[in-house]
Amino acid sequence: MQKTKEIQTEFKPKILAFCCNWCAYAGADLAGVSRFQMPTDVRVIRVMCSGRVPPELVIRALANGLDGVMVLGCHPGDCHYSEGNYLTRRRAHILKRLLTYIGIEPERFQLRWVSASEGAKFSAVVKEVTDQITALGPNRWAEKR
């Protein structure tokens, strides 16, 4: 018991964040410019729109053993491409159910809205999601199969 606890506190998750170019990526830049300090576990991949992220990519990341995947886009109504984030939102609903079905904790996938002026929110999301994924523990889906 003691040992498991130790492992859990040492566990550093690997989290991937797809950020849309116009809102979330700019929000992440602003967090940097503002020097908001945050956990080191998240890696950002820039895409032009959150709607560019196909479910296959999220599933591949999790199947590869990454502990969490985030998709960050513009707030509803603010999409640079009018409605790309609505598509993302609908996709996320279905994807979460699919993840449950194939045995991956759906919390490992997170969709959040971060605007270009929300540097503080970006860092809050990074902290919150890192905490959540850390609490879930390592993603053992690939090993279990």
Place this chain on the structure above:
Amino acid sequence: MATPRIGAFICHCGTNIGGIVNVPEVVEYAKGLPYVAHAEANLYTCSEEGISSIKRAIEQYDLNRVVVASCTPRTHQPLFRSACADAGLNPYLFEFVNIREHCSWIHREHHQEATEKAKELVKMGVAKARWLEAQQEFESDIYPAGMVIGGGIAGMSAALNLANQGFEVHLVEKEPGLGGRLLRLNRIFTIDKDPRELVENIVKAVGNHPRIRVHMPASVKAVSGYIGNFDVSVDEDGQETSFKVGVIIVATGAQVLKPELYGYGESANVLTQLDLEEKLKDGELGKFQNVVMINCVGARIPERPYCSRVCCMTAIKNAALMKEINPEAKVYLLYRDLMTYGVEFEQYYRDAKEAGVRFIRYTLDALPRVSGTESVEAVKVYDELMDMEIELPCDLLVLATPLIPNDDNEELSRMLKASTGDGGFFLEAHVKLRPVEFAMDGVYVAGTCRWPADIRESIAQGYAAASEAMIPLRQGLVKVEAITAVVDPRICKGCGTCTLVCPFEAAGLKECEIRGLEGKIVSEVNAALCKGCGLCAAACPNGAIQQRGFTDVELMSMVNAMSGKR
């Protein structure tokens, strides 16, 4: 495709990156990554030395891909791409890795972890770069006309400037007359003149200009399209009008805060500075013996932290004017800090002091208090210099309140995809480097809709926005970033999913004309309409659509690199 030979350039950015991330370690790591033919560190990769170092390395090591790990593509991608182009490499064979905003700046206390993260980010960038392909940019025509929203001093200046340079201008004003807030003022500070003297000539010039079409009273109902090709629909006095423009300048101004403080709205003798100006202008104001003015009412407080910039000067102007109307009057100006930031401004303040206006400083933790039965009769304020609370008799109380964003900013922001900042004012693309442009190409900003500004600043911004807007108008064509979607007609099954998700109607089904596939129904993406969002690429069930620069294999290779898979 020739075997990839990738060059990786890791930037110290002085100590910004180098002070936290162990850059030499990242360089050594990069050298061991697949297809990396050369890796080096630069003190500043964006400096002339850094740029020539990229160009030199492309030649020396026969590089056909370049990866720079430094700051953000949002500011520096064009620079590095053009460095590649200068060295004869297609600029789309460049990949950006952000290890400053997304790494060193946010992990300042964790040098080892930040270094590991930087390595991984470089690995991901290199993994993507291996798949990059040369791209050609699409050129699109610019419709030679502009729209200016707002007929105040900033908007009129912008409209005149555009029109005088030979372009058609649609000026959309929501009020039934041009001139904006300026015409509600009584006098203009530092020159003490009636604003009509300034504005009337400009209004006339705008109204008579053969190339300016004024829509009034009118509001913008819908905007679609992109730089060079905006379709605008305007509600003009109940009638809908549509027109096409290439650029849009937003100069919608701001409104004055009406406070719920110091008895405003309850006592008849409590006015805002703007109310006072209007009454003075209409000759409705009598003589007053005891005038008290309070500055920073509703400004520079936690819920509205900004300084509205024009109110100190406005208050000084009106305080001096009250002395001028009645030299016997006692005029007190209660301020928190005085912002008289121009050379003439300081002199103007001194003149008011000499004319007998008394200035008393107050602080946020000891706000002035008003008393009286029907109206405000006295104001109590703690005087720092005397170290005691003093009571000022008062028969007119004037409050300097800040300019606040217009209510319709949000709606306009949505229509134009132009961002607004924290307080609801519009937000430019870059606070220092791009002060009158929005991040959205072809849309510009001027005047107080961005931030409180005085007349001179508003005019200067109007001119600036017009000259920025003139660049694409003059060039006549704009290059569209080559990140548009392309369909492989061999794979496409013609299901039409892409046509459903495309917000711009760029994807459409057509009969294929390619040899061997004649008559097959396939999707085709119109590059002129495609904005490069990639929605269709993500939605295509067959993987027949790829977004250039963000292909499935490029994104997948980044994911695989991060998870340690090849």
